[in-house]
Amino acid sequence: MGDLLFKSLTETMSRLSDMVASFLPRLIAMAIIIIAGAIVAWILKVVVRRILRLIKFDQLSETTGFTRLLTQSALPSPADLLARFVFWVAWFAFLLLGLNALGIEALNNEIGRFFDVLPQIFVAILILFVGVVIANFFGRATLLGAVNANAPSPRLLSSMVRFVIIALAVTMALERIGLGQGVVLMAFSIAFGAVMFGLALAFGLGGRDAARRLLEKRFLEDKKKDDDEGISQL
Amino acid sequence: MxxxxxxxxxxxxxxxxxxxxxxxxxxxxxxxxxxxxxxxxxxxxxxxxxxxxxxxxxxxxxxxxxxxxxxxxxxxxxxxxxxxxxxxxxxxxxxxxxxxxxxxxxxxxxxxxxxxxxxxxxxxxxxxxxxxxxxxxxxxxxxxxxxxxxxxxxxxxxxxxxxxxxxxxxxxxxxxxxxxxxxxxxxxxxxxxxxxxxxxxxxxxxxxxxxxxxxxxxxxxxxxxxxxxxxxxxxxxxxxxxxxxxxxxxxxxxxxxxxxxxxxxxxxxxxxxxxxxxxxxxxxGFPVDVEIGSAHLNRKKMFEMFRSGANAISSILAEILSSPTLDAVLQAANTADDHCYFSDELWTKVVYEFAASYHRGVMNRDHLLQALIPVYRGRISSYLWENRGAHLEELRKRREVLHLEFERMKPYLIEKWFGET
The missing domain is CATH 3.90.550.10 (Spore Coat Polysaccharide Biosynthesis Protein SpsA; Chain A)
Incomplete structure (x- = not known):
């Protein structure tokens, strides 16, 4: 009995040590690949940025209007954006390579599936990018419009506009890569409906007097102007 | 055609x-x-x-x-x-x-x-x-x-x-x-x-x-x-x-x-x-210095709109104005009084920096012009406060002083516009 137990333990320990002995080098290889990948990606980023600056990529982009589009959307310059993109693509590739080095079949299958949906991921990233550009543009337009109209809480209004547009872009991006299509869409619809209903209730119940004054001012006083618009500016 | x-x-x-x-x-x-x-x-x-x-x-x-x-x-x-x-x-x-x-x-x-x-x-x-x-x-x-x-x-x-x-x-x-x-x-x-x-x-x-x-x-x-x-x-x-x-x-x-x-x-x-x-x-023609018409300008409201507006869009103004100019604008907006002092020099810098930023396309041009409105309200509220009792002749002299300030600061515009030092 004692011998049998000892033998069983010895075999288990032996198998475990074999497994560790065979897995550890792969784990170390993965770590080395990921760390080396980060260093290579960083070097690539620096090199790409220098080359782009050397060829005056930002100035070239100005003629196409791309620089202005990014600047107007509060995003970094085209050269900087491209260098960052190269960094993330390179590092992500090394990350997948490292995971592949582990040799876990299930993980490899997932990585294979990931490459199948890679084109969709690029489309989703593009949707997100366009969403952020549009959100920043309309967020700023709302802020300026609200400030100049002397509307209350202009920053809140601007943030709400930005949030709604980005939420819509995220929903579309997630739907594109097939992540919880129905759930995401439904969650967005419910959240958006709740916000609108909440605002309607808040304005209707909490701000009845304000609404009345606003409507009276808008329609009954025939746009009587005072302050800075009580006289011709030109 | x-x-x-x-x-x-x-x-x-x-x-x-x-x-x-x-x-x-x-x-x-x-x-x-x-x-x-x-x-x-x-x-x-x-x-x-x-x-x-x-x-x-x-x-x-x-x-x-x-x-x-x-x-x-x-x-x-x-x-x-x-x-x-x-x-x-x-x-x-x-x-x-x-x-x-x-x-x-x-x-x-x-x-x-x-x-x-x-x-x-x-x-x-x-x-x-x-x-x-x-x-x-x-x-x-x-x-x-x-x-x-x-x-x-x-x-x-x-x-x-x-x-x-x-x-x-x-x-x-x-x-x-x-x-x-x-x-x-x-x-x-x-x-x-x-x-x-x-x-x-x-x-x-x-x-x-x-x-x-x-x-x-x-x-x-x-x-x-x-x-x-x-x-x-x-x-x-x-x-x-x-x-x-x-x-x-x-x-x-x-x-x-x-x-x-x-x-x-x-x-x-x-x-x-x-x-x-x-x-x-x-x-x-024959100029006649007689004031005509009436106006209802609410200077205090204008100043309040400057104060709240400039603070609300300070992040946008930071993309248009240089740091010292923005600091001076915000300082004028956050004064403890019910009026501000917007000097000719500061106003000239603001206008020139807006013009240069418009030229450089730092942001959408319609947005840039809208961002000028709160600052303009500050300048006008200051102008109305300073000139509340001024006669037409005094106003003309002050206009000349402002024109001279814009002329004096033209190298500043050239520096900002063409990126020269």
């Missing part, structure tokens, strides 16, 4: 042949005021240009209230009662139509085309919105062009001392310092020009630009200055708008007038970079 000139328009021009003097009245639903304007022009032409070949032109932006019909039927029955001789020749009325979306540019382009085709020596544009338009305005606008050989004439009006604040605080000082000519009304409703200048303007490739829709007259003024044409000013007298006059909002005015100024500065940067000093231009 072909798209805006109709066959009917060319037929009218061909029937007239040539004229010496042309007066254009652009309209857009001006049923209540157009008859007065047309009669004033007809009497003015009969009284002051009795021997010349004259024509009146109406460019209508597809009015739906019957304005063009009123123009066609408008006729002065008895010239004697207006102390005007019965004209030796009749003054034909040319009617043209342009799409409302073209705005000022459509009316101006058709007027210039008519002036060019009719070989007009002098041409004027008058607004139908001005109730105080008299026959004497026609003489004041056209005589210096027709008789004295000037190429462009801008008006000087008699107005309320706080009317035209945008002109006094941005347009006139910038035009004076940048272009080097002291023009009191660079974006007028009334203007006159020679046939030579009309040809020059028609040849410019700006007619499809969006800023021309509402800033065409501002562009006209600056283009004449940049082209070294002979310019002058004429005192017209009181300017009183008709009761039904549509007054654009401050945001619309800022977009059209200041947007057109900054855009014109881009067009003419090679010219104004070389200009180092400013000069006065010939003045015609």
């Amino acid at each position: 072909d798209s805006i000139v109709s066959d009917e328009f060319l037929r009218q021009i061909t029937a007239i042949g040539q004229v010496d003097v042309l007066v254009s009245v652009p309209t857009a639903d001006n049923r209540h005021t157009i008859e007065h304007a047309v009669n004033a022009v007809q009497i003015g032409l009969a009284k002051y240009f009795p021997r010349e070949r004259t024509a009146l032109m109406n460019v209508d932006a597809q009015s739906r209230d019957g304005t063009p019909e009123i123009v066609r039927e408008a006729a002065v029955r008895d010239f004697q009662s207006y102390l005007a001789p019965t004209p030796l020749r009749s003054s034909p009325i040319i009617t043209a139509s342009c799409h409302p979306s073209l705005g000022q540019a459509g009316a101006l382009r058709l007027t210039l085309t008519a002036a060019d085709l009719l070989r007009a020596k002098a041409c004027a544009i008058v607004s139908p919105d001005v109730a105080s338009l008299t026959p004497e305005w026609i003489d004041a606008l056209l005589r210096p062009i027709y008789r004295e050989g000037l190429d462009q004439l801008t008006p000087i009006y008699q107005r309320h001392r706080f009317a035209g604040l945008l002109v006094r605080n941005i347009l006139a000082p910038v035009v004076g310092a940048v272009y080097g000519y002291e023009i009191e009304e660079p974006a007028p409703d009334e203007i006159s020009f020679s046939g030579v200048l009309a040809c020059h303007l028609l040849a410019q490739d700006v007619w499809q630009e969006s800023f021309m829709r509402s800033g065409a007259l501002m562009w006209l003024t600056t283009t004449a200055l940049a082209g070294n044409f002979r310019v002058g000013q004429s005192f017209l007298g009181p300017k009183v708008f008709a009761a039904r006059h549509f007054s654009p909002s401050l945001a619309e005015t800022m977009q059209s007038a200041v947007g057109a100024l900054f855009k014109s500065m881009e067009e003419h940067q090679a010219f104004w970079r070389q200009r180092t000093s400013s000069q006065a231009v010939p003045l015609f």
Whole structure:
């Protein structure tokens, strides 16, 4: 009995040590690949940025209007954006390579599936990018419009506009890569409906007097102007 | 060109042949005021240009209230009662139509085309919105062009001392310092020009630009200055708008007038970079220093809007203004008093930095111009506070001081605009 137990333990320990002995080098290889990948990606980023600056990529982009589009959307310059993109693509590739080095079949299958949906991921990233550009543009337009109209809480209004547009872009991006299509869409619809209903209730119940004054001012006083618009500016 | 000139328009021009003097009245639903304007022009032409070949032109932006019909039927029955001789020749009325979306540019382009085709020596544009338009305005606008050989004439009006604040605080000082000519009304409703200048303007490739829709007259003024044409000013007298006059909002005015100024500065940067000093231009007419009209300006509300607005958009202003300028603006906005002090130097820096940022395209240009509004309110509230008891003469002296400040700081504009140190 004692011998049998000892033998069983010895075999288990032996198998475990074999497994560790065979897995550890792969784990170390993965770590080395990921760390080396980060260093290579960083070097690539620096090199790409220098080359782009050397060829005056930002100035070239100005003629196409791309620089202005990014600047107007509060995003970094085209050269900087491209260098960052190269960094993330390179590092992500090394990350997948490292995971592949582990040799876990299930993980490899997932990585294979990931490459199948890679084109969709690029489309989703593009949707997100366009969403952020549009959100920043309309967020700023709302802020300026609200400030100049002397509307209350202009920053809140601007943030709400930005949030709604980005939420819509995220929903579309997630739907594109097939992540919880129905759930995401439904969650967005419910959240958006709740916000609108909440605002309607808040304005209707909490701000009845304000609404009345606003409507009276808008329609009954025939746009009587005072302050800075009580006289011709030109 | 072909798209805006109709066959009917060319037929009218061909029937007239040539004229010496042309007066254009652009309209857009001006049923209540157009008859007065047309009669004033007809009497003015009969009284002051009795021997010349004259024509009146109406460019209508597809009015739906019957304005063009009123123009066609408008006729002065008895010239004697207006102390005007019965004209030796009749003054034909040319009617043209342009799409409302073209705005000022459509009316101006058709007027210039008519002036060019009719070989007009002098041409004027008058607004139908001005109730105080008299026959004497026609003489004041056209005589210096027709008789004295000037190429462009801008008006000087008699107005309320706080009317035209945008002109006094941005347009006139910038035009004076940048272009080097002291023009009191660079974006007028009334203007006159020679046939030579009309040809020059028609040849410019700006007619499809969006800023021309509402800033065409501002562009006209600056283009004449940049082209070294002979310019002058004429005192017209009181300017009183008709009761039904549509007054654009401050945001619309800022977009059209200041947007057109900054855009014109881009067009003419090679010219104004070389200009180092400013000069006065010939003045015609008899100035009268009498204040007219009343205004209801809420200075405190303006200051509050400056305070809340500047703080709310400080992150946007940080993209436009330099750190020291932004700090000074925010310091003025956050003063403990119910008024702020916005010095001439700070205001000049603000305007120049906005102009340079507009040129560099640091953000959407409409957004940039909207971001100027809260800061402008701060400047105006300070201006009203400082000048609350000032007489017209004192105001004039202070305007001169501001103009000198804009001139003194022109190297700062060049540094910011062209990126020079």
